[in-house]
Amino acid sequence: MRQPGRRSGKPRGSRVPRGLRARLVVTFVLVALIGTGTATALAYRDARTAVLSRTQEAAQEDLRTRVAALAPDVDVPPDPRSLAALARSVSSGLTGAPLVVARYENLKAASDGSPDDPRVTAELRADVRVSGRMSFQRVTRDGTPYLVVGTPVTYEGGRPSRLEVFAVTPLRAEERDIAALLTSVRDGLLPVLVLTAVLALLAARTVLRPVRDLGRATRRLAEGDLGTRVEPRGRDELADLARDFNTTADALQTTVAELRDQEAKAREQEARAREQEAKARRFVADVSHELRTPLAAMTMVATVLDEDADRLTPDAAHAARTVSAETAKLTRLVDDLMEMSRFDAGVARLHLTEADLAATVRSSLGLRAWTDRVRTELPDSAPALIDVRRIDVTLANLVGNALRHGAPPVTVRLTTGDGLATVTVSDHGPGLAPDVVAHVFDRFYKADAARTRSEGSGLGTAIALENARLHGGTVEAANRPEGPGAVFTLRLPLRPAAGPEGEPR
Template identity: 50%
Template sequence: MRGLRARLVVVFVLLAGLSALTAAGLVYRQSRDLMLTRTEWSVVNEFRLRVASLTENMQHPPDRAALQRLANGVAPAFLEATGAAVYRGSGLIASGDGTGPITSALRSSVAGRHRLVYQRVVSAGTPYLVVGTPVLLGRQRTPSGVEVYLVTPLEKEAADQDALVAAAWNGVLPVLALAVLFALLAAGGVLRPVRDLDRAARRLGAGELDTRLKVTGGDELARLVKTFNATAAALEANVSELREMEVRARRFAADVSHELRTPLASILAMAEMFEEEAGHLEGDLAQAARLLNLEVGRLVRLVEDLMEISRFDAGAVRLILDDVDVAQAIRGCLRTRGWNDSAVLDLPPGVRIRMDPRRFDVIVANLVGNAFRHGAPPVTVRLRADGPRDTGHVVIEVQDAGPGVDPDLLPHVFDRFFKADAARARSDGSGLGLAIALENARLHGGSIDVANPPGGGALFRITLPRRPTPPAARPETFSPPRAEPR
């Protein structure tokens, strides 16, 4: 915005400056031409009359004394004249002072044209007006072969020109100053609606969907403001509709999950009973009983995870904090699930933090279980503490020795129901494990990152504060489903 304002000011100043310089130049040129023309005609006419008066009774051919009197008589008639000169043929017959500015070109023009000729000449840095005329004697205007020249300095006119230039500059500078002032005012008037649009767009991007601008005038900027308001209104309506749809979808998932829990519990009990009796069943019934129990168990886990995600979406999850030894909590999680002997543990003792033990167990179980299901052994779990006891963090790393995660899919590993392998339609998990782990870490004020380290495999890094600072309630926004990868 500042760059645009500066460009507008520069354009205004350049236009104003060019206009002022053009006007000053035209005024200077016209004034100079008028001043010089007036001086030239005054000198030329006076010179013509003076020569005619002095040569009126001159005999033909004139002698040297007469020519000297002619030379001496021409210059005094002009207050500013430097001198006069009289030539006969190619020789100087008589002269006053200052004949240097008389050029051969001027003499050739006077002799060849047989008429009065004048010329502006600069000699030794001083401007002169040189006037020359042939002497014609008697009523017959008989050429005498004599030429008379007058040299008049134009220093006064040059000084007047300098004064004109100074006056022109003195006139241009105030115009430029006014141009800058008007440019700033004009730029401010033009850019003010643009700045308002910029601020409104930022507010809109920040989620203030009720942002609107006041429409003033009927120019292009006013039409742009109307378009912005219409776009903002349409966006607000669409987002509101999406939010309502998302709320309804979450409520539906939560209600369905809740309603399924009771019948699923009964179905699971019967499935377990059938599996226990599978050894007494004939044919395919035994395999069917085992498959039934497996699928019902998967369905129960999916329902439980859906209910957990629904609680996070509804903001109904609360931490029950306790002072916990992290290494002991990790070992207990792995021992409960039978993974203690299958994992490589690097867990220094004595690292204690405030956390919710049940939710921490969910985080570790989901990450380690994901490593066993989709990675390759060995699965390594490491623990380290960073910073002071009260303000520092603890970092838990879970790394497998598998092929890792496709780099293009790393940003999506925590999306709900995301599948790294499109051909893998089913998995042993619910597809929500990593999403639930991330939500639990965020609830503690922490985070989970994933990367492919140089040594291979996938590395999940959990960072939790020693003293949890749960994040502020997030605004309800439309978001796509999320799930675990691979």
């Protein structure tokens, strides 16, 4: 939801131009404004410098000429009266009759009777006295600019007379001329900016038309209209961009068509694979179910033959025992297949009971006569809520796998903590190859293709994993970090949350 006072993520009062057209116009106007302002500033500076330079040169020339004409008639050292007369005479002969101040050492006089005029600064007097030549200075007094020109009076041959004359000329007329020039330039700035804005709008319209066309085509393409194309106009960069867009759209349309064909084929193959897998599972379940009855009869016959094997001939006894062993293996295989079919059908259920997990481990090893072949590290007791039968099957598969494919010693370790029970089954065999670890829990997977069929069905680890998952746990396979050998780790919650019919939630 947009917040009050905001639009499109920016403050409502923002004056930043958002459209490309507005940015182009603003850029053009700014460039024109900067250019015009720069030209105005340069023109003002040059005009002011020219006007002031002309005034300065004229004032200096007038003063030099007037002093040169009157100086021979002045007695040196002068008295106050002759000094005042000199100041008045010089002033009357200059353009505009400016104020003139004449000085001789400590004696001074002015054309208007005020010899201590502050516009004749100490810096200018010192410059005239020390340099011995004409100097000038621009000063401002009460907001009015003045040009002050000073010159020493010399004898013939250039000897200084210690007589100095200063003329103070106002620069009001020059400042008015310069201000009028600045006003005229400023008044012409607005029409220039308006003309620039109009030209910018025309240029933006010409430039942005193909850009807008590209924008509309891009939106249609994004909405799924893969047949959208743009008509290139001209031979500039925008036309090249339009042609590149059309090329990209062609490639995209071709790629999408190919991907759709591949996706349709993949969906079809996936559907066939699921159907075949479902048929295979139903076939295994049906075959396993159908084999149970004849297997039961075969088991009874094999048991009788095995019991009477001692009274048979050696060849017949060997055959009887072989039939009995193979029948038992076939029975276990059918039982495993039936168990996997229940997992696949989602009908496998837990029957949770309060039990001692440590005692369950000992019982599982003792039932199979593995107590002397397996080392155990078990606590005195580990109370847990488990399905004893499924945990027994899981332990039997993991320990049996270690005994068949690993090397002694095989160790079973049980630890509890943080509501979890961890059972590790480790051996000192060659361990698991990297490509085996990723598939060790796959059904019917055997690491060694040359392994004989009597070494198992390849369902043991898969059944162990499914039983652990029913409990809300897991089984992991890895190699022992401290040396050769494999280690299988079973993790179970001590108190799994049970749902209907004992199934964990």
